Amino acid sequence: MQTNINEIARRCGVSIATVSRVFNNKGPIKESTRQKVLQVARELNYHPNYTARGLSRRKTDTIGVILPELNDEFFMNIIHGIDEVANRNKQYLLVSSSHSRRNDVETMLDFMGSGRVDGIILLAPGICESVIELKTKSRYPLVLLNCGKGIKDIVSFGVDNYRGAYLMTEHLIGHGYRKIAIVKGPEQNTEAIDRFQGFSDAMRDNRLGLKDALVVSGDFSFKSGYYGFLRLMGNKEQPEAIFFSNDMMALGAYDAARSSGINIPGDVAITGFDDIFSGRIIDPRLTTVNIPIMELGSKAAEYLLKMIKGEVDPRQPYKEVLSTALIIGGSCGCSNGTTSKIIA
């Protein structure tokens, strides 16, 4: 059995309350007593049991993070941002990526009811609406990430996908391209939806319609970018530029272009979205939209902690949209190469 507070108290000839006080810096303690307790605790390698403490305090010092998948750079950075804030505040991170076996909503409910965490950060661009329903069931502070423009009545942080897409599209138009295609993201994905909206609004605002043949579906995967590219380039009427809804698909396009001898941007301009590392090192550097992922994570974590501490009302809806930024590489036809982009 792990040494516990009783053992320490016994050995020090004091009560457990005193030991507890020492470890919580609470109430007045005679210095000699404190030293003694710490001394004995050190000898026995005693550390207060967090589970018991949590039960008593009704506080776990842990925040839960629920992610759809845990295998790409995007999510990695989110966690990194959250982790940084958590660490600084001596909070722990319980991470769960939802696998196919178990839908996100269930995972979430499980978390919520479990008493394992003090609050939750949820990234689930596919099921935002249902989440909001569930929210009412729980008293846990909850922060949603990247849940689309339309989301209200809840605390959420997101990035301005719409604006990023709009600006990128205008950038392409500024190049003189008229036949601009798009490879969309997953149907239900709110980020993909916002990006598409930004794209199509920019097209419309510039008197360029959306031709069916220039709109193809994708699922954010390398593969779907690869095939999306081939499909578009196989059209009678080839696009002059292709807006990929994320970088991973754009990278698939690079691969397809290479294998079919198509030059980027000579034959067709390409843009992505996310600004992942691979897009920075590929030649020509991928023109894309940077989204402040780490910042998204840390802001969400900070706000969540405020909710937990009661510094803000957890039931008060709040929304913050971080701005995105165009990153101009060479893939859109601009003359920027890769060189020194990272070293700088």
Add this chain to the structure above:
Amino acid sequence: MQTNINEIARRCGVSIATVSRVFNNKGPIKESTRQKVLQVARELNYHPNYTARGLSRRKTDTIGVILPELNDEFFMNIIHGIDEVANRNKQYLLVSSSHSRRNDVETMLDFMGSGRVDGIILLAPGICESVIELKTKSRYPLVLLNCGKGIKDIVSFGVDNYRGAYLMTEHLIGHGYRKIAIVKGPEQNTEAIDRFQGFSDAMRDNRLGLKDALVVSGDFSFKSGYYGFLRLMGNKEQPEAIFFSNDMMALGAYDAARSSGINIPGDVAITGFDDIFSGRIIDPRLTTVNIPIMELGSKAAEYLLKMIKGEVDPRQPYKEVLSTALIIGGSCGCSNGTTSKIIA
């Protein structure tokens, strides 16, 4: 207050023991009672409190993962592997990446003494020896990851960095290169050390010594690869091939090569280690050593769970070394390109 077991018991007119049994599928319960309890629980959205359960059972159903940094693909995949196993076994993951403020050892002790987790997976290629000392202090099952060839008396999983490096070096030698340089990883990093050892042994075994001018230090970062490359190529006697101790540095070399008009592999052959995504899409595809990162994570998690369940003796040292595999791209001078490497 969260509804608790008492509330449910009261409403059902049964004792809390009965309610507990229903939720644990333990002991015989009349079907009608079970239904009633579940029904009421559903109405009140009751879920057993895991903290209390953990206290009582002395089991948290949580495994701790301690990583040095949380921001690169390598670690992402480790977590992914662990997460997958954890999820399948209904275990949660408490993740901590050690920041500068707090050294790994401390974090670990904190974890260990906290009663927050049932076991720990620790990746800390820098401080393996000290960890082994600490190990004795704790009764927590502990699995070490990537701790170098020399590590004994503990449970550890690693990949065969030595052999991978040895084989890669021989591959380069097979190309006919004689002046082969290496950019090393961090001094203390056991993986870097093993890779260097494999490299130098292969050189020695093939009667090719190590010239000082062809051995430069690096720290696994893009930047250090960039500068390492420039430094080597600035030698009077340029290398014919460079063995980078990881992919990230090799990618830095690509960038440096591009900006200084050096052709890979025409002017100099390049190899990496890790087989990260970016190395797969760059042109020419980076020749590298694949290490089964996800598998490493999942094996470690599986073994840890066995230790926790008592299926294996947690104090029994155990070591498993997963094999690495050469991935031949075009950067070493072989004729493989990138094309369709990923799509296949």
Add this chain to the structure above:
DNA sequence: TCCTTTTATGTAAGCGTTTACATTTTTTTC
């Protein structure tokens, strides 16, 4: 010196579960 504060410590009741053991109810057996 005695009374009043202040400081230090102790007592005991939670926190929400699990579970060994005891008890009651139901079913089986003869």
Add this chain to the structure above:
DNA sequence: GAAAAAAATGTAAACGCTTACATAAAAGGA
């Protein structure tokens, strides 16, 4: 239909901590 066995439920003591309240010790004030 009673005894025995099996099934269902209840009681109460942990688990290791925090904390309100009570008490004891020390310090200050007259």
